Amino acid sequence: MKTIIPLKKLNESTLDIMIDKMSDGFVEKIGREITKSHRNDFCACILPNNGKGTFFVDFKEVYLSDGFMLFLYPGQVQRIIKTQKIEGWVLFFDHNLIDDYSRSVLEESLYQGPVLTLSKEQKKWLFQLMELLYDTSLLNDMSTFHKPAIKSIVVSLIYKITSIYQASVTQDTKQYSLRSNTIVTAFRKLLRDNFKEVKSPAEYAGLMNLSLGYLNDTLKMVTGNTVSYSIQEEAIREAQRLLWYSDLSIKEIAATIGFDDPKYFSRIFSKITSKSPAQFRKSHLGE
Incomplete structure (x- = not known):
């Protein structure tokens, strides 16, 4: 039987939310499987106050400590490598709690990187909301409004995280027009889905009601890449995940990401990564 990347689901009653205080023992509490490579079908927010942690997210080691926040989007391959005297908060929530506008901003985190730098004021605000959410979730309240109250706090957290990400993205893209940035964001969303x-x-x-020349010029101006290269890069990123974390054959992986011809897939993979699929898999055995 072929091994695929395990998908971890959120099973916290009917709230689609889990919040807990984080410590070196929290790995044992929420499951040893998170130290092994997996995907989530939910969003994860890790907010430390003391100590530090090392995580592996989509082929990169990510370091987390006080003053930073790790935000993980559904589908990213991840695992915890180690934690050292880490304290703070960990929040898991259903991505369906994110509205369309916030989603468009947060999905840019897939390109900006999962670690966000926080100011003292931002950290204080987030910690206060985490504390409120935790205390509220522990209440033995059977009233009709208890669950909506909990979800409203999570939505407030989502909006705050979105605003912080938006500010960081704006710093990188403010040299371009609003229309250009909007087109790039819409294209990336369309690309991830299709x-x-x-x-x-x-x-x-055509799906964006734009000429190919205009879309290509806009994308190249903002990101440095053409439409064709971006399509190939998105597919190869998923192929890398499958090569690294599964034992599917190269032919099976090619078919999974929409390539009918394994040889053509291998040529594109080599162009994007400078390695053949077999070389890439071999170089990361045991990771």
């Missing part, structure tokens, strides 16, 4: 089935640059342009 890269397995849609490989044609012209088809993406």
